[in-house]
Amino acid sequence: MSPAGALLAPPADHRDGGLRPGHRSAGPDRPGPASFGGFVARAAAAGRLVVQPRMGFADPERMRAGLAGTRSLAAATVGTLTIDSYTRVGDHAAARAALAEGVPLNGYPIAAHPAERTRAMLDGILGPSFPVQVRHGSSRPEAIVRALAAAGLDATEGGPVSYCLPYGRTPLAESVANWARACELLATLVPAPGVPHVESFGGCMLGQLCPPGLLVALSLLEGLFFTRHGIRSVSLSYAQQTDPVQDTEAVRALHRLAAEFLPPETDRHVVLYTYMGVFPRTEHGARRLLEDSARLAVRAGAQRLIVKTAAEAHRIPTVRENVRALKTAAASAARREQPPMAEPWPAETADSEVYREARAFVEAVLELGADLGRALRTAFARGVLDVPYCLHPDNAGRSRSFVDPGGRLRWAETGAMPVPPYLAPGGGRTPLTSDGLLAALHGVAARYDAPVTA
CATH class of the missing domain: 3.20.20.240 (Methylmalonyl-CoA mutase)
Incomplete structure (x- = not known):
């Protein structure tokens, strides 16, 4: 040194x-x-x-x-x-x-x-x-x-x-x-x-x-x-x-x-x-x-x-x-x-889907008590907050997400969270498969690695 x-x-x-x-x-x-x-x-x-x-x-x-x-x-x-x-x-x-x-x-x-x-x-x-x-x-x-x-x-x-x-x-x-x-x-x-x-x-x-x-x-x-x-x-x-x-x-x-x-x-x-x-x-x-x-x-x-x-x-x-x-x-x-x-x-952006979802999560956590640290712990214990594909023991693990045909990230399953899962046009739920998950994980990289066309 x-x-x-x-x-x-x-x-x-x-x-x-x-x-x-x-x-x-x-x-x-x-x-x-x-x-x-x-x-x-x-x-x-x-x-x-x-x-x-x-x-x-x-x-x-x-x-x-x-x-x-x-x-x-x-x-x-x-x-x-x-x-x-x-x-x-x-x-x-x-x-x-x-x-x-x-x-x-x-x-x-x-x-x-x-x-x-x-x-x-x-x-x-x-x-x-x-x-x-x-x-x-x-x-x-x-x-x-x-x-x-x-x-x-x-x-x-x-x-x-x-x-x-x-x-x-x-x-x-x-x-x-x-x-x-x-x-x-x-x-x-x-x-x-x-x-x-x-x-x-x-x-x-x-x-x-x-x-x-x-x-x-x-x-x-x-x-x-x-x-x-x-x-x-x-x-x-x-x-x-x-x-x-x-x-x-x-x-x-x-x-x-x-x-x-x-x-x-x-x-x-x-x-x-x-x-x-x-x-x-x-x-x-x-x-x-x-x-x-x-x-x-x-x-x-x-x-x-x-x-x-x-x-x-x-x-x-x-x-x-x-x-x-x-x-x-x-x-x-x-x-x-x-x-x-x-x-x-x-x-059109002030009350977007993202804003409404985020505010629902924030309000649900704040309603659990004035002590925010305790409220966060309670939220995860009850599944009010639930990170998809996260294997930590304190995460409920009931939420799932997917990328819709338009490219937006959506909820496939929401467990006990204060937001609904996404319903495709016609009212159906989008099934999540292992192949679909793998494709979603690599989708952005594949899109940008593709040859640039004139």
Whole structure:
């Protein structure tokens, strides 16, 4: 391991303190210039989509190179420290052993590196013009929160439901308690004028085949959970799915529900993820999908985009591949044909099917009690919330989804959830077969990998 002094020299700051021409400073009820949410707000006010990679390397020098490459782009970018799997599950001894033995890790082990080393890695890069978010999704995030705060960072992501259910076996009650403590800890550890920021991963459950109404509701509920545990700046997520019209409805529904349910003083924005399911295997397919996600973000009114690369279907992408993907997304966003639709939304999108479903889920959970953490646990125990194809023991497992002939994600079975299953024209139910499920899982990749015809 190279000493801190051998790390890359600080890059020249080309961003003029983050307030480029056309930007306005945050108002009195908004985060200050050094905050993650404040940076996104200023970019949105200037009509710029913030683009962000999913990037994490164990070696501080390589991690610094990735951040420097992201920061150097002539675009509105924020940095990412994606955390390794050992740290996510709390096996810090294994992370330290891997570092000592030179064993490759799939992310940055922030709790295994001394805080001084992480601070040195960030020195000259982190600042008002380039905030950095720690991405992990751990159901046991306390050590990560302590480490990121000690390193001078204040933005992270995850949630009590959104990484507990699909990706592990931690009991939901334990994850809810862990996340309540983590939010309160983050709010305490970040000194003023910093504004702690937490992003819900709720809009990305399982990556694919979860109908948007439930994704939107889970993201909104997690954002509300964060605010009730001391967080004043949140972002709500949604992952691109199978139909651009339905996706547009989902992003706009998320905006509307946030305005209706989050405390009015909360700083908030919406982040869109480039498709999280089975990714195209060809370079042209991956590029087309990324370009479409950037156009969707602009059209629907998302303020930040998490990108994927052409290498995603094969391996962990390099710094160069991440930077290339960011350039592609930024260029696609800049080529928009018209500005994003402003609030209030037109009637045809304001009361969309996605909005009505999402609101039914949110209201059903809030009716279960004032303690939102307990209400979430009860909702899953009763099947009021039920993620399709999720095998976690605390998930009821009675819901099923499918992609209809028009490309929209629909409910085939809803169990005890407060929404009906979809009835095809004529009133019939759509049967779900194993072949149909397999085709749906690979449908987006196949569509984008197909040869482009003139």
